[in-house]
Amino acid sequence: MRVYERYFRFVIFWRIAQLLILAHLWLLSTTDFEGIVFILLLLIVMSIRIRFSITKWSFLIELILCIAFIPYFPFALYGLAIAIFEAAIVGKWWLFFPITILMIVSHPLDLTLIWYSFLTVIVGNFTYHSMKERKQLEKTLDMERKEKYELERIKMELLDAYFEVEKAAELKERNRISRELHDHLGHDLTGALLAIQAYEQVDNEKQAHGLLEQVKIRLSRSTTRLRNTVHNLTPVTYIGVERLQRIVADAEPLFVEFKYNGNVDNVSSQSWMMLEACLKEAITNVSKYSNATKTEVELDVTETLVRLKIHDNGTVTKKSVNGSGIRSLQLRARTLKGSLTIDRQNGYLLVCVLPLQRRRE
Template identity: 35%
Template sequence: MDKSNFTLLRGTTIFRVIFIMFLLALWLNGDAAIEAFLLIMILSTMVVVRWRFEPPGWTVLVDQLACILVIPFWPQAWLGMTLPLFESALKGKALYSIPLLLVGASFAIPSIFTVFFLLLSLGLGWLIKETTVLVRNLQKEADQDRQDRYELEKLKGDLLEANIKTAYMAELTERTRIARDLHDHVGHELTGATLALQAFEQLWKEDNAKAEEVFRQVSERLNDSVTHLRETVHNTKSDITMGSSRLEKICEAYQACDVTWQADGDTMRVPVYIWGILEPVLKEALTNVSRHSNANHVDVFLDVSKKIVRLHVSDNGKTKHTSEAGIGIRNLQTRAKAVGGNISFSSSDRGFQLVCVLPLESNHIFSADKKA
């Protein structure tokens, strides 16, 4: 049970016990009527039942009926009405107080003190009920927040694992292609050249006229092997510019205004999936400059440290101040959070600024990399 709920339950139980002890003291200081004792026993039994179980709300009518029957014999039974009135307010069932109102209309309530006591119990029951509802709502919100954080962490782990698996599969595919090319072309030609060399050696020893022809075949096969080897090496180089060079080319291709590009740190340490986030972040930042700023210069700075990579984009224009992110930035913020990073931005009369910070060292990354 939650600590706050336990406190409310304990407070309710304490109120019930104190009230029973109060009635018992009144009975002992009075004429000790047997009807009063029976009323106290009935109310005590109902208190125990409500403490141990969760009876229906209509059971407060039992308390009221017992008090109504005893009022003619023991006037202090009016104070006994405090407990069912408290329970009615606690259950949020005001209609259960109608019997009390009918009795009050038939018999005069003994004193102002009794009226005050009844109203106090009604207010106390209502206060505890509202507090309980508030605590439950807060607990639901807290549970929902915990669930959202759990789902976000799970999404983060899944995305990291998918990124690493994608990079691993791309690397594995490229290795397979290179091995296949080497086997199908270079290996075949080298095997043929080896056999031709053995034939040439035998013909050379025999001073056979075909030795010259065989030597020419060996030379051609070796040339073909070198050619295929060069093509294979050339094909391992991607036609698409990656990493910081790709970001630099995006800056060079930007036409709206001048862009100054600067990079610091060892960019070779940045994994592929990080570049897959930095590239759309830079494009989105430059797009926002074009749409919302009258800048004539943009500064782009990439800083790679031991643990993080930081991309900072700022311009010298004037933009309308806003704290709401557009769809593009919100999507990028989700991607950044999925890998443990963050994207912040600001727009004011001093221009547009965007900062993307992504971690290079993560337990998720290392664990997934070891699995791969």
């Protein structure tokens, strides 16, 4: 809905009501041609104002028409209320005072006209401030929506950047391992192979013994380098499904049963971080707000998505609304184009579904 769409109908209604009042006064008067011309001119101005966006000072047109027709159609004084209303809805309500003075000078005893004009300026001023507040509110909402969309865009860019950094780090590590194996391990193994081949062709026992010693040295050095390389590849912390198993193991004294299906190697690091946070939050909520004796954790990985289901058999749930932790996780799930749902109808159930991200080669 536009800013003043709701008030626009009210403004049209008030304008038409004012014209109808003038038409009623014309029927009560003895004026024929001048009165109907005056009302038709006001109707034309009102139609132009509704159809087109004209200047805020357009109320001067009604003011001039009213002043021009007062000598021929006395009830044109009531038309000044139209000018007062049009001035009020654009913030020029102070024009009520000079126009009112004009009315008093023309008809000093017409209190109905004065009260009618006073009511008109009140309605017009109220409409003006209401429309102004609506404009400000919509402007604020638009700014909030813009900031929200900008934040979502930044989050997606950060996720893409994180994925690119992860990919670059992975490629860098592959190159390092490849260079390590080629420059050192491959060189020593090739040298050992050549020494063995030379040993088969040597008749001198002393030379053969020297070749064997060289093979031993190269193989020993290769074994040491291979062991060091494998040691450097071993993660210092648990990741992936092993991390989830460690969280479950640390959940004592809660009894948590964990099982998983599918190829967990297809799950990205971002998804593992999300699943880990979900499992921690769920176990925390179970320990704080549930009287469960058993909690089941199921991890299913398919070709297109990964689903984490956490369900306990508790019958008491003091926390009936989602806290800031769950709401934050739901936002993170939507950022990853997934979902996170909570159900408390039968125990505490948390289900997190995330799409599998195709690796970019």
